[in-house]
Amino acid sequence: MSKGKLEKFAALETFKNVFQCPFSVISQGAFDMKGKWREQYFHNDNPIVLELGCGKGEYTVGLACKYPEINFIGVDIKGARIYTGAKQALEQELDNVAFLRTSIEFIDRFFAKDEVQEIWLTFSDPQMKNVHKRLTSTFFMNRYKQFLVDGGIVHLKTDSNFLFTYTTYMVSSNNLPVLYRTEDLYGNEHNEKVEAEEKIDDKTLEILSIHTYYEKQWIERGLNIKYMKFTLPHNVSLIEPNIEIELDEYRSYKRFKRSGLEKSK
Ligand SMILES: C[S@@+](CC[C@H](N)C(=O)[O-])C[C@H]1O[C@@H](n2cnc3c(N)ncnc32)[C@H](O)[C@@H]1O
Numbered sequence: 001m002s003k004g005k006l007e008k009f010a011a012l013e014t015f016k017n018v019f020q021c022p023f024s025v026i027s028q029g030a031f032d033m034k035g036k037w038r039e040q041y042f043h044n045d046n047p048i049v050l051e052l053g054c055g056k057g058e059y060t061v062g063l064a065c066k067y068p069e070i071n072f073i074g075v076d077i078k079g080a081r082i083y084t085g086a087k088q089a090l091e092q093e094l095d096n097v098a099f100l101r102t103s104i105e106f107i108d109r110f111f112a113k114d115e116v117q118e119i120w121l122t123f124s125d126p127q128m129k130n131v132h133k134r135l136t137s138t139f140f141m142n143r144y145k146q147f148l149v150d151g152g153i154v155h156l157k158t159d160s161n162f163l164f165t166y167t168t169y170m171v172s173s174n175n176l177p178v179l180y181r182t183e184d185l186y187g188n189e190h191n192e193k194v195e196a197e198e199k200i201d202d203k204t205l206e207i208l209s210i211h212t213y214y215e216k217q218w219i220e221r222g223l224n225i226k227y228m229k230f231t232l233p234h235n236v237s238l239i240e241p242n243i244e245i246e247l248d249e250y251r252s253y254k255r256f257k258r259s260g261l262e263k264s265k
Helices: 003-014 037-042 058-066 079-091 104-109 138-145 161-173 192-196 202-208 213-220 249-259
Strands: 018-020 048-052 071-076 097-101 116-122 148-158 178-182 226-232
Touching: 003 018, 003 079, 018 079, 037 048, 037 071, 037 097, 048 058, 048 104, 058 071, 058 079, 058 097, 058 116, 058 202, 071 079, 079 097, 104 138, 138 148, 138 226, 148 161, 161 226
Parallel strands: 018 097, 048 071, 048 116, 071 097, 116 148
Antiparallel strands: 148 226, 178 226
């Protein structure tokens, strides 16, 4: 491991806004603050918003600056990435920010029923080969339902055609209400489909102007950024869509070429 990473990991141990809970920690017992984030950490009754797979936490920190009356928690398994956002939040004295280092597979162990108002999924790995690792699969939606308020909002911002198409099917198969959806957020392709979409409101537009680390890279490569927000009602029994979707060849072209894989469920 590089010296830089070791220094970041050592610093993380001292950051009061970071909770490190890899499997080795949570397998030893329940998370103390489950259901008590507001009372024990934020010391207010404000809503809680999660960014899952936050990387360097651009949304967590960016939204926290814009909305001091909302609490934001960035979740990622990679400590060296979380370090960047956590350090910024400390330097800017943002007391409405926390970071949780853990696997999102265990996310329901950290939050109690109705403890979270919204979830952001920013440039999540599309996980084209494994639906159980895909953060918009029904596998994860069922976990989110355990702590998201009834009708809580899920935001997905992505470069990936695969993930966006999959999520569109997942949402429509389960009749989840879509609040907004665009295949070309920044309007690179002025085709009829984009023009037909509803105009986005100014507040959402301002939020979406936050660019993440990965987003900047995909924009530089000329890829369209896609965005949708939908709600997750509690009374829906989710069914996993059974569909085949074209893979994103630009992501792992060589790997898929070797395996001959062209489509995935
Ligand atoms: C492609 S990066 C995007 C990071 C950031 N949201 C951005 O847009 O720059 C995906 C992030 O999700 C994290 N991640 C993916 N699957 C995860 C999981 N199951 N549990 C925790 N973190 C995960 C990775 O560590 C990585 O930082």
